[in-house]
Amino acid sequence: MKVTRILGIVVAVFAIGLCGLVGAQQAAENVAVINAYPVIWTDPAVASDWYDTETMYNLYSPLVYPTPEGSVRPHLATSWEPVGGDLTHWRFKLRQGVKFHSGNELTAEDVAWSMTRFITMGRGNSGPLGKVTATVVDKYTVDFLLDKPSAIFPETLALFFPVEKALVEANIKKPGQYGDLGDYGEEWLSTHDAGTGPYMMVSHISGQRLEAVRFPDYFEGWSDEGWGPNEVPIERLIFIMETDYTTLMTLLKSGDLDLEINGGWTLPQLRDIKADPRLRLEYVWAQNVTVWMNTKRPPTDDEHFRKAVLYAYDYEAVVGPWAEFGNGETGIILPTMPGYVPIEPQPRKQNLEKARQELALSKYATGPVPPVVFHYCGGLSFEEEIGLQLQADLAKLGVKVEVAGPPWPQYSAECSSAETTPNMTIFLFAPQVAPPLDYYTYNMYHPKGLGWIFEAHWFFEDPEIIRLLELTRATVDFAQRLEIYKQLQPMIAAHALALFPYQKPTPFATQCYISGPKEKINMVGPSENMHNWRINLTKKAGGC
Amino acid sequence: MIKYIGVRLAQSIFVLFGLSLLIFFIARVVPGDPARVALGNLATEEQVQKLRAEMHLDKPFAVQYYYWLKSMLRGDLGKSLYTQRPVTTDLKQYIPATLELILFATLISLVFGQVTGVLAGYFRNSWFDNFSRLASYLGVATPSFVVAILLLFIFSQLLKLTPSVGRLPLMVKPPPTVTGFMVLDSLLAGRPDLALLALKHLILPAFSLAVIHIAQEGRITRSSLIENVQKDYIIAHEVHGIRPTKLVFKYLLKPSIIPTVTVMGLDFAFLMSNAFLVELVFFWPGFARYAVNAMLSKDLNAIVAVVLVIGVTFALVNLVVDIIITFLDPSIRIQRRGG
Numbered sequence: 001m002k003v004t005r006i007l008g009i010v011v012a013v014f015a016i017g018l019c020g021l022v023g024a025q026q027a028a029e030n031v032a033v034i035n036a037y038p039v040i041w042t043d044p045a046v047a048s049d050w051y052d053t054e055t056m057y058n059l060y061s062p063l064v065y066p067t068p069e070g071s072v073r074p075h076l077a078t079s080w081e082p083v084g085g086d087l088t089h090w091r092f093k094l095r096q097g098v099k100f101h102s103g104n105e106l107t108a109e110d111v112a113w114s115m116t117r118f119i120t121m122g123r124g125n126s127g128p129l130g131k132v133t134a135t136v137v138d139k140y141t142v143d144f145l146l147d148k149p150s151a152i153f154p155e156t157l158a159l160f161f162p163v164e165k166a167l168v169e170a171n172i173k174k175p176g177q178y179g180d181l182g183d184y185g186e187e188w189l190s191t192h193d194a195g196t197g198p199y200m201m202v203s204h205i206s207g208q209r210l211e212a213v214r215f216p217d218y219f220e221g222w223s224d225e226g227w228g229p230n231e232v233p234i235e236r237l238i239f240i241m242e243t244d245y246t247t248l249m250t251l252l253k254s255g256d257l258d259l260e261i262n263g264g265w266t267l268p269q270l271r272d273i274k275a276d277p278r279l280r281l282e283y284v285w286a287q288n289v290t291v292w293m294n295t296k297r298p299p300t301d302d303e304h305f306r307k308a309v310l311y312a313y314d315y316e317a318v319v320g321p322w323a324e325f326g327n328g329e330t331g332i333i334l335p336t337m338p339g340y341v342p343i344e345p346q347p348r349k350q351n352l353e354k355a356r357q358e359l360a361l362s363k364y365a366t367g368p369v370p371p372v373v374f375h376y377c378g379g380l381s382f383e384e385e386i387g388l389q390l391q392a393d394l395a396k397l398g399v400k401v402e403v404a405g406p407p408w409p410q411y412s413a414e415c416s417s418a419e420t421t422p423n424m425t426i427f428l429f430a431p432q433v434a435p436p437l438d439y440y441t442y443n444m445y446h447p448k449g450l451g452w453i454f455e456a457h458w459f460f461e462d463p464e465i466i467r468l469l470e471l472t473r474a475t476v477d478f479a480q481r482l483e484i485y486k487q488l489q490p491m492i493a494a495h496a497l498a499l500f501p502y503q504k505p506t507p508f509a510t511q512c513y514i515s516g517p518k519e520k521i522n523m524v525g526p527s528e529n530m531h532n533w534r535i536n537l538t539k540k541a542g543g544c
Numbered sequence: 545m546i547k548y549i550g551v552r553l554a555q556s557i558f559v560l561f562g563l564s565l566l567i568f569f570i571a572r573v574v575p576g577d578p579a580r581v582a583l584g585n586l587a588t589e590e591q592v593q594k595l596r597a598e599m600h601l602d603k604p605f606a607v608q609y610y611y612w613l614k615s616m617l618r619g620d621l622g623k624s625l626y627t628q629r630p631v632t633t634d635l636k637q638y639i640p641a642t643l644e645l646i647l648f649a650t651l652i653s654l655v656f657g658q659v660t661g662v663l664a665g666y667f668r669n670s671w672f673d674n675f676s677r678l679a680s681y682l683g684v685a686t687p688s689f690v691v692a693i694l695l696l697f698i699f700s701q702l703l704k705l706t707p708s709v710g711r712l713p714l715m716v717k718p719p720p721t722v723t724g725f726m727v728l729d730s731l732l733a734g735r736p737d738l739a740l741l742a743l744k745h746l747i748l749p750a751f752s753l754a755v756i757h758i759a760q761e762g763r764i765t766r767s768s769l770i771e772n773v774q775k776d777y778i779i780a781h782e783v784h785g786i787r788p789t790k791l792v793f794k795y796l797l798k799p800s801i802i803p804t805v806t807v808m809g810l811d812f813a814f815l816m817s818n819a820f821l822v823e824l825v826f827f828w829p830g831f832a833r834y835a836v837n838a839m840l841s842k843d844l845n846a847i848v849a850v851v852l853v854i855g856v857t858f859a860l861v862n863l864v865v866d867i868i869i870t871f872l873d874p875s876i877r878i879q880r881r882g883g
Contacts, residue, residue, distance in 0.1 A: 033714045040628050048584040127588040177598070190628065205637070206627040207837075208829050211717075238715055240827075247709060247827050250696060254708045409576025409842035416577070433586065453585065 030235040032258040032514065032535060035248055036528075038207035038241040041124070043189035044161035045117050048124040050432040053159065054261065054528035058212060058237065060161035060195035061219070063092065063111070064154055066523045070338040070437055071478045072155050076106065076162065076196065080154050087149035087474065094140040098219040100164040101193060101200045108142040114162040115144065117184055125159040128433065128443070128450075151476040155435035158523070164194040198531035199237055210239040220531065231515055231534035245269060252279065252509055258535075259514050261528050263506035266381075270325050273509050278544060282508040282516040283326060284527035286334050287430045288440065291374075291386065291499040292456040294425070296418035298370045299399070304362035305369075306496035311355035312393045315348050318386055319502040330503035332489040333440040334431070337522045339485040343493035352396060359397055371400040373422040375414065378405035383426045386501050390424070418458040425456045428504065432524040437485055442469045445492055457497035465491055512544035513537070545870070549863065556859035560852060564616075567851040568609050576842045582625035599844075612848070622845030626837055631849045634834060639853065640724025641711065642823070642830035646815045648750035650808065653757035658801065660758065661765025665800070666792055668770055676762060683759030689821035692752035696825065699748060707745050709827035712738065749826040753819055757811050761804050769800040802872055809865035813858040817850075 037051035044060050047053065056062075065075035076095055083089040098106040115134035118126050131147040146153060168185035171192070176183030185194075193201040196219065199212035214235050216222070222233045240257070242248055245264055251257035252273070265273065273279045293300040293309065300306055319327050329335060331343040359365060374390060376383035387403035394401050401424075406414070415421050433439035433450075443449040446469045447460040460466065468488050475481040508516065508527075517532035526532070579595040580587065593602075600608050615622060621631040660680075664673040700708040711726045712718055718726065719733035727746070730738035772778060773796065781791055820832040831853070838846035870877050 031715045040626070048586045052584075122594075123583070123587070123591060125586060127586060127591065205829075206629050236715075240714060242827055244824050246693075247825060250701070250708050251714075251827070254700065256708060256710075256714050407576070407840055407842075409578065409581050409840075410574075412580060413575060413577040416580075450586065451589065452580075 030232070030535060030537060031238060032234045032236070032530070032533075033238045033240060033256060034530075035242055035251070035257055035260040035262065036210075036239045037243065037262050039204070039210055039239065040206050041190070042193065042201065042204055042210070043186050044114075044124070044163060044195070045121045045126070045184070046124045046186060050430050050524040051262070052124075053432060053525040055210060055239070056159075056161050057197065057525040057529040058199045058531075059193040059197045059201055060163070061098075061197050063157040063160050063162070066158050066434065066436075066521050066526050068519050068521050070435065070482070070522065072158055072435070076111075077157075082476065083143070087151055087153070087476070088146045090144045090146070090153055091137065092142050092144070094142065095219065096140055098196050099217045100167070100196050101215055102164060102167055103217075104164060104166070106162065106164075106196055107139050108136045109139075110165045111142045111162045112136045113165040115142075115160065117163070117168075118160065120178065120181070121184055121186075125433070129153075129156060149474065151474050151481070152435055152438055152472070155438070158434035158525075161195065163189070167194045198529065208241055212237045212239075218531065222531075226518055227515070227534050228536065230536045230538040232537065234530055234533060234535045237530055252511075255511065258511050259533075260509045261506075263508060265507065265509065267321055267325075270507060278512055280510050280512050280514075281325075282510055283505045284508065284517065284520055285431055285522050285524065286326070286336050286503045286505040287428045288330055288334055289386070289426070289501045289504055290429055291390075291424050291426045291501065292421075293497060293499070294418060294421045294423050295457055295459040295495075295497065297421065297423055299362070299364045299372065300423045302362040302364060303496055304358045305364055308355045308358035308362065308397060309390070309394065310496055310499055311351045311358060312397055313390060313499055313501070314350040314393050315501065316350070318389050322502070325507060326505035327502045330500045332492050332500075333437060333485070334503050334522065336503070336520075337431075337436065337440075339437060339482040341486050341489040343489055350393065355397055369399050371402050372424060374401050374403045374424040374426075375411055375422040376403070376405045376426045377411050378407045380405070382504075383428075386426060387424075390499075412453060415453045415456045421456050421458065424499075425453070427453055427456075429454075430506070430524050431522050434523065436523050437481075438472065441485060441488060441492075442472060445469060445497075459495060459497050462491070462495065511540070513539035545867075549867070552863050552866070556856075556863070559859065560855050563855045564613075564848060564852055565609070567848050568612060569605055571842070571844050571847045572605060572608070574842065578625050578842045578844050581841055582628075582843075612845075621849045624838070624843055624846045626841045626843040626846060631845050634846065635831070635849060635853060636724065637721075638829065638831040638834040641726075641828060642816060642819055642832055644725045644727065645746065645749055645753065645819060645823075645828060645830060646812060648746045649753035649757070649815065650812055652750055652754040653761055653811070654808065656754070656758040657761030657804070658765055660762035661804070662769060662792060662797065662800075664762065665766040665769030665773070666788075666796075668766075673766075676766075680759035680763050683755045686755070687821070688752050688756060689825055691755045692749065692822050692825040695748045695752055706748050707741075711745050711828065712741055716741065749822050749828055752822050752825075753815060757808070760811075761807060764807055765800055765804045768803050769796055772796055772800050798872055802869055805868055805872070806865055809861045813854070813861045816857045817854045
């Protein structure tokens with residue numbers, strides 16, 4: 001027997017098998033495959049991270065809805081007002097005729113029960129609310145009693161999503177960690193929904209895939225106004241949860257992926273997408289790249305040293321190549337948000353002369369400067385890039401920077417106290433907490449803020465800043481509050497607590513037949529609400 | 545034989561117990577706060593402390609291990625901090641996806657590896673032997689994920705012959721889960737069209753994993769075959785004029801594949817944990833990816849479960865390999881009988 005003959009038989013068998021298996025892919029219809037970060041929690045009382053919020057806005061509806069101006073507008077609630085003058089009692093009027101996915105009507109009973117559940121479970125986004133007691137006034141009116149005065153309470157409810165009481169109660173599993181309330185319906189809500197949102201959950205495999213279909217009776221309707229003739233609502237959503245952008249690029253290019261909403265693309269990938277006529281980039285909100293400087297650890301404990309860092313950093317070297325994708329100047333809050341004030345010292349250009357002057361004023365002017373420890377989240381190359389740039393820039397001042405990227409569990413644990421936080425830690429803060437202006441100010445600079453990675457500068461010594469931050473939470477009028485925010489930003493910046501290398505827009509990569517939201521709202525959630533997106537089936541079938 | 549299997553299984557239990565003890569403590573001394581990671585960024589310190597207490601993380605290691613062992617003996621491996629589901633639910637979902645992939649890859653490597661090895665060994669120093677040597681070196685030296693990306697680029701992107709990623713097209717609803725094997729479940733659901741689609745999706749990832757093993761196993765079979773060809777009993781058969789095909793398949797192949805079977809067994813278990821990059825490239829929702837996610841997010845219960853599964857796989861595969869070898873090699877059979 002000849003080797004060629006045997007080989008020929010093997011190759012022929014394999015080739016026949018392969019030919020039998022390969023073939024054309026199935027044609028897509030009114031379906032959008034969307035990549036989101038791994039969604040673990042779909043229970044509104046437990047969901048907290050920004051990718052959970054993206055799902056919440058599709059399956060549920062919040063009581064109030066964020067606006068492009070930074071405030072909120074009516075949604076499930078049509079109006080609200082404080083009762084009495086101490087801002088601890090708020091009354092909300094509910095919209096009538098809002099239907100849950102089951103077909104039942106939303107009432108004050110559902111809202112009050114959902115709030116009680118939210119606070120009792122004490123998870124997800126409930127932390128910033130404190131202790132809230134909810135009572136039913138009538139079928140469409142609910143009262144909330146707070147344990148501390150809050151002028152921003154209505155705005156925090158942009159992350160409060162009522163569930164259908166009867167449906168969740170019917171699916172409580174006992175025994176559970178909430179005593180007589182069993183598991184409070186948590187397990188059931190991880191694979192089902194009990195909401196009023198524009199889409200209804202069909203299935204959910206935690207961290208892997210979530211499927212939803214359009215809810216025709218959604219209370220805001222499905223108006224065609226403002227959309228093109230062939231742009232129709234998306235009937236079926238399939239959220240996949242891939243975090244590797246090489247794989248995502250393959251999916252996007254092959255047409256398997258319609259929309260990507262996390263924007264973790266590399267620079268070459270963005271250029272590739274931009275150059276491809278079949279694809280498009282959609283910008284809605286941006287994130288603040290923030291390098292905290294630990295004020296309790298030498299040498300960043302010295303304000304002049306911190307200012308020297310701000311002047312020594314070469315902003316343009318890092319941000320330059322990204323400028324075409326919107327990366328640029330930022331500060332205490334994002335420039336895309338109302339009330340933004342450019343801050344000093346945050347020169348946007350390297351100034352080594354001034355850096356040396358500041359260093360000379362610091363207590364480290366004479367003698368050796370202790371090395372600066374810069375930590376970033378392991379695996380995030382853009383964070384490492386900033387660390388390496390700082391290393392090169394501060395070397396010019398004779399300062400050594402040690403750059404390391406421990407994995408997230410270790411990195412985040414380091415930030416649990418001032419003693420264990422490295423000199424510099426870098427984070428990417430998306431506007432994920434309602435209201436976003438409060439998130440970037442009170443929650444990041446007040447001693448009772450979110451703490452941990454959100455306040456890894458550990459500076460709370462300026463009583464005027466603390467007073468003004470508290471005043472923001474006591475000012476009901478939004479315009480007045482905005483003025484306080486404007487006043488606060490330069491005051492915070494004067495202490496040089498953080499280096500803000502750039503703002504990083506989140507580019508949603510889409511196929512050309514998908515159209516994005518008309519409103520640009522600076523918050524995670526509303527932008528990913530697929531009620532605000534349309535699909536052009538003609539273009540999808542025939543090409544753009 | 546039954547006594548031998550029983551002894552081996554008993555030994556495996558001790559090994560797995562030691563393994564669980566070791567990994568349980570290693571996972572806990574690695575820096576990081578699993579409760580904080582599990583609850584997300586916005587959790588308050590109070591919430592984090594509450595979860596720590598619920599997970600017994602505030603207690604000494606020995607007490608934590610006691611609680612874990614107690615639950616494990618009831619079949620409860622705890623809750624995954626990452627997926628927030630029972631770890632057993634996760635394992636039931638992810639293991640079949642990887643097993644299906646590995647079985648298909650093993651089948652490919654078995655067919656191609658053995659054919660290549662036998663041909664190269666029997667026709668040694670021919671053009672095919674030289675060519676297969678070169679291809680083997682290339683196959684062994686090229687990491688699976690590079691093969692994966694190349695195959696994806698050529699067959700999916702350029703030629704558009706195969707699907708790019710996943711176990712099924714992303715918009716297709718999977719069949720109800722019975723075995724977790726997509727091809728099989730599709731057939732059980734009466735959907736041969738889905739089974740065919742699932743098979744299409746298996747080709748590239750399985751081949752990517754198989755390439756290195758084809759090369760490796762092909763070389764081992766070749767060497768073994770050449771060694772056996774020179775043995776007296778084969779020369780005697782040749783002298784008696786037995787047909788080459790009969791000589792190869794009846795007398796040469798069986799003893800020649802013994803070392804290959806051992807390597808294949810180890811490769812199979814190795815792939816359970818090392819298919820990660822191929823699973824990543826092909827967006828394959830498998831066990832290896834789950835394992836890596838568990839490690840990165842310090843998902844304590846999942847880490848211990850994952851290591852145990854890999855341990856069990858190694859133990860079982862070694863046992864199966866030993867049994868197969870016993871059947872292939874009569875001398876071992878006689879030794880075990882005490883002959």
